[in-house]
Amino acid sequence: MRHLLSLILIFVAVNAAAATPEETVQAAFSKLAPQVKVDVVQESVIPGFYEAIIGSQFIYVSKDGRFVLDGSAIDANSQRDITEAARAKNRMASLKKITPDKRIIFAPANAKYAVTVFTDLDCPFCRRFHQQIEAYNAAGIAVEYVFMPLDIHPGADKKAEAVWCAIDRKQAFTAAMNGADPGTGTCANPVAETTRIAQSIGITGTPTMLAADGSKVAPQIALSPDKLIVELEHLANNPVASR
Amino acid sequence: MKLPVIAAFAFSLIVPLAQASDVSEAAARAAVQKLIKSTKIEAFEMSPVPGYYQAVVGSQLLYVSEDGRYILQGTLYDANAKLDLTAKRLASVNVAKLDAYPASKRITFAPKSKPKYKVTVFTDIDCGYCRKMHSHIAEYNDRGIEVDYLFFPRSGPNTPSFAKAVSVWCAKDQKQAFTAAKTGANPEPLQCDNPIAEEYQLGISVGVDGTPAVFAQDGSKIGGYLTPDQLEAQLERVAAEKPGA
Numbered sequence: 001m002r003h004l005l006s007l008i009l010i011f012v013a014v015n016a017a018a019a020t021p022e023e024t025v026q027a028a029f030s031k032l033a034p035q036v037k038v039d040v041v042q043e044s045v046i047p048g049f050y051e052a053i054i055g056s057q058f059i060y061v062s063k064d065g066r067f068v069l070d071g072s073a074i075d076a077n078s079q080r081d082i083t084e085a086a087r088a089k090n091r092m093a094s095l096k097k098i099t100p101d102k103r104i105i106f107a108p109a110n111a112k113y114a115v116t117v118f119t120d121l122d123c124p125f126c127r128r129f130h131q132q133i134e135a136y137n138a139a140g141i142a143v144e145y146v147f148m149p150l151d152i153h154p155g156a157d158k159k160a161e162a163v164w165c166a167i168d169r170k171q172a173f174t175a176a177m178n179g180a181d182p183g184t185g186t187c188a189n190p191v192a193e194t195t196r197i198a199q200s201i202g203i204t205g206t207p208t209m210l211a212a213d214g215s216k217v218a219p220q221i222a223l224s225p226d227k228l229i230v231e232l233e234h235l236a237n238n239p240v241a242s243r
Numbered sequence: 244m245k246l247p248v249i250a251a252f253a254f255s256l257i258v259p260l261a262q263a264s265d266v267s268e269a270a271a272r273a274a275v276q277k278l279i280k281s282t283k284i285e286a287f288e289m290s291p292v293p294g295y296y297q298a299v300v301g302s303q304l305l306y307v308s309e310d311g312r313y314i315l316q317g318t319l320y321d322a323n324a325k326l327d328l329t330a331k332r333l334a335s336v337n338v339a340k341l342d343a344y345p346a347s348k349r350i351t352f353a354p355k356s357k358p359k360y361k362v363t364v365f366t367d368i369d370c371g372y373c374r375k376m377h378s379h380i381a382e383y384n385d386r387g388i389e390v391d392y393l394f395f396p397r398s399g400p401n402t403p404s405f406a407k408a409v410s411v412w413c414a415k416d417q418k419q420a421f422t423a424a425k426t427g428a429n430p431e432p433l434q435c436d437n438p439i440a441e442e443y444q445l446g447i448s449v450g451v452d453g454t455p456a457v458f459a460q461d462g463s464k465i466g467g468y469l470t471p472d473q474l475e476a477q478l479e480r481v482a483a484e485k486p487g488a
Binding site: 027028029031032045046047048060062065067068069070071073074075076077079080171204 | 278295296306312313317318323
């Protein structure tokens, strides 16, 4: 009798071990939301949980497949959002495809930090942001602009192309940000490509700032050089827990 | 002879575990407190997830790993039972707050016979879906559903919507004034002692973030605007879930 029981227990254990993380996670979703298709399942720093990626969403599933947590996790030590850091890591791969030759870079001599800013020549907050470009540079921050003209600004894509194709690109960029019409220059340009990459990582508005680790910087911080330098120092000194 | 040995053994196991658990509970609790700063932790307890505590903070639930390192916020589901565990726990917090609010401070539209269900609805005179909801009031009542209204003027104190709620409360015939205001009539401006500010605070404390906000008797938030069919279906669902909870 006892042997039979332990045999059954072993059988159950083996059976449980046979399920891959993907199977466990997909099985949990099939009970809760059968239409959901899980793209990736990976180990998570959160004890007892896997990380399931569905599109640009991150959801935690307990390793036994019983509990599903749709939300975000904070590392109490660094007070940082682990879920956002995981999303940031995912964004990094896409961000790397936007090489320096596809950016318009305003950098000080000895930059301490670099940020990527998705921008649109006809967006008022993008213009306000660029008015402070010298202050960002003076604080040791290199600003690397990437074009993402929005559909709600008709003609902004043509302006971006004209700026890109100008003889002095940076000068044309600043002039356009101050309201000058850049004209209609054309040439090979990365505007469509960078716009597509931005959309693929869930960026929907401008200006959107990403720090070097891919994390999004909140607008009220991004728009203030003083707050931004504090934030970038904080990000650098408080790395988020990683696997 | 055997029993005391086992008992002693079990005891020796339990004691260190209990101590370890006390230490980790304190650490986990401290981690939550550090995150929410001066906000009060209303309850701190084991969560349904092994290795995690849960903290009730205002109208939210936080999950924290027993070492206090990781804090999770969001909605926790039990996939096997197909249950929203977060909503269930928050409902039990809300039910105490809602039950403590007296009938004398509600504007009640009840069926003629004994109601099958009661709902508490936070409402705003100037909200389109609240008006639409109230246009079905006879039908809710016909289906045995009592509707208890509390005011939640979304714009907050010292605004026209708030003043309208006060005026309706102070009217001689509250229900008649309520229904008239819900059909677009501007209530005659009146002042008197009223519970509108208290209701607004209660709404915030149970997590109302828009109107209408409909709560079932078990304290769970079941809508938004709901047609009579939808409201009845939701109430039946909540009633069916109750025994297992």
